[in-house]
Every structure is written in structure tokens, then in C-alpha cells.
Amino acid sequence: MDKNAERVKSAVRERYGALARQQQSCCALTSCCPPSQKLYDPADIEELPQEVSDFSLGCGNPVAAAGLREGEVVLDLGSGGGLDCFLAAKRVGEKGRVIGLDMSPDMLALARKNADRLGAANVEFRSGEMEAMPVESGSVDVIISNCVVNLSPDKDAVFQEAFRVLRPGGHLSISDIALVGELDPETRGSLEAWASCVAGALPKDEYLKKLRRAGFTDITTAEKSWRYIPTVSMWVSAVRPE
Numbered sequence: 421m422d423k424n425a426e427r428v429k430s431a432v433r434e435r436y437g438a439l440a441r442q443q444q445s446c447c448a449l450t451s452c453c454p455p456s457q458k459l460y461d462p463a464d465i466e467e468l469p470q471e472v473s474d475f476s477l478g479c480g481n482p483v484a485a486a487g488l489r490e491g492e493v494v495l496d497l498g499s500g501g502g503l504d505c506f507l508a509a510k511r512v513g514e515k516g517r518v519i520g521l522d523m524s525p526d527m528l529a530l531a532r533k534n535a536d537r538l539g540a541a542n543v544e545f546r547s548g549e550m551e552a553m554p555v556e557s558g559s560v561d562v563i564i565s566n567c568v569v570n571l572s573p574d575k576d577a578v579f580q581e582a583f584r585v586l587r588p589g590g591h592l593s594i595s596d597i598a599l600v601g602e603l604d605p606e607t608r609g610s611l612e613a614w615a616s617c618v619a620g621a622l623p624k625d626e627y628l629k630k631l632r633r634a635g636f637t638d639i640t641t642a643e644k645s646w647r648y649i650p651t652v653s654m655w656v657s658a659v660r661p662e
């Protein structure tokens with residue numbers, strides 16, 4: 421990894437580690453993201469303890485649009501406190517399995533504590549980086565991710581890895597941030613802005629080009645209403661062809 425990528429990764433790990441230790445969503449610090457009540461259907465989160473459902477650092481609801489079926493294996497890239505994993509686990513049922521992947525030890529500790537509290541037996545949290553996933557090739561039916569890919573300094577590697585771990589015919593459902601304006605040079609070079617999901621965001625076309633280059637097909641997107649210029653939240657779905 422080059423020096424800049426290393427600096428980005430450690431700024432990201434530090435920011436999300438601190439949020440996990442304080443059990444504080446980034447909204448409390450920056451008002452940059454909407455509370456989970458606005459992202460999730462209240463009926464989906466009402467059974468969860470409020471501490472778990474309130475800890476959302478996402479920008480969408482990738483589970484709602486993922487079309488999950490009973491028995492499927494789901495991988496969540498950058499699983500944070502585990503909220504999307506727990507919602508996915510309910511949909512895939514006892515015969516299914518959910519793997520949450522995160523590179524922050526503090527975030528993993530929080531997610532595992534939440535899983536114990538919920539008795540979520542079909543959810544496992546794994547330590548690792550999405551640019552080199554500790555996941556067997558062709559073993560995943562559906563990849564979900566919520567506001568994480570923009571944080572990677574090497575998005576090509578993320579999409580290549582996503583393609584590798586999905587089974588032929590598997591698909592991904594990602595909520596993320598796209599850049600819709602120009603960033604001033606100071607923001608573009610700021611590690612804090614990168615870790616806050618701004619400086620690492622790509623224009624949508626560039627993002628989709630990387631997905632296509634990794635081999636994905638049937639790519640569809642929807643722009644979400646949440647807009648903090650120069651970024652906008654979007655939902656992306658794509659298929660790993662047979």
C-alpha cells in the first residue's frame with residue numbers, strides 16, 4: 421500500500437474506532453447524516469434495542485433493496501455496529517448466514533457485543549479490509565454495504581474482491597456517496613474530509629465505470645433524496661454474471 425493510502429486507512433480507522441468507543445453515531449458530531457429512523461422503515465427496526473438501531477453511520481438502507489431470500493449468505497462490507505447485518509439476518513433466516521467485515525477493532529467489538537445481546541446466531545463479524553477480503557471465492561450470494569466504499573483509497577480492489585467472493589449470479593446492493601460538485605483543493609487533500617465520507621467520494625459515472633471494469637453487469641442506480649452538496653447518497657445494484 422502506498423503512503424497516502426496508508427494515511428487514509430489509519431485516519432478512517434481512527435475516526436470510526438472513536439465513534440464505536442463512544443457509541444456515538446457521526447450525526448451527533450457533524451449532523452452529516454440522517455438518523456436511522458429516517459433511513460429505515462420503523463417496522464424493521466422496532467424490535468431492536470434502541471442503542472443498536474440508533475447506531476447507524478450509513479447513508480441509505482441497502483438491505484431493503486437487496487431482495488434477500490431465505491438461506492442466502494450475505495456479506496456486509498464495513499459492517500460498523502452491525503445494524504444492517506442484524507436486519508439481513510432476519511431476512512435470510514436460520515438457514516442463512518451473514519458475515520460483517522470491518523477493519524476497526526473497536527467497531528468489531530461493538531458489533532460482537534450487539535450480536536451477543538440479540539442472540540444473533542447466524543451473524544459473524546470478521547476482521548479485515550475490503551480491498552483484500554478474508555472470504556472464500558464464490559461463497560457469497562449477496563454483498564451489501566452502507567456508506568463505506570467511498571472511504572477506500574483503492575475502489576478498484578474493492579470491486580475486484582467483491583466480484584471474486586460472489587458466486588456466479590450473485591449480486592450486490594450498496595448505499596454510498598457520490599460526488600456531484602467540485603471539491604476545493606483543501607477539502608480534497610484533507611484526511612478528515614476523507615474519513616467523513618466527502619473527499620473519497622467519486623462522481624457516479626466514475627464509480628460505475630469501476631464496477632463495470634471489475635466485471636459487473638446489470639448495473640442500476642437510484643439517487644436518494646439525501647443531499648449535502650457536493651455529495652449525494654445513492655443506491656447501486658449490480659450482478660456478477662454466471
Ligand SMILES: C[S@@+](CC[C@H](N)C(=O)[O-])C[C@H]1O[C@@H](n2cnc3c(N)ncnc32)[C@H](O)[C@@H]1O
Nearest residue numbers: 436476477478498499500522523524549550566
Ligand atoms: C461510515 S461507517 C458505516 C458503518 C455501517 N455500514 C453503518 O451503516 O452504520 C464505515 C465503516 O466501514 C469501516 N471501514 C472503512 N474502510 C474499511 C475498509 N477498507 N475495510 C473494512 N472496513 C472498513 C469502518 O471501520 C466503519 O466501521
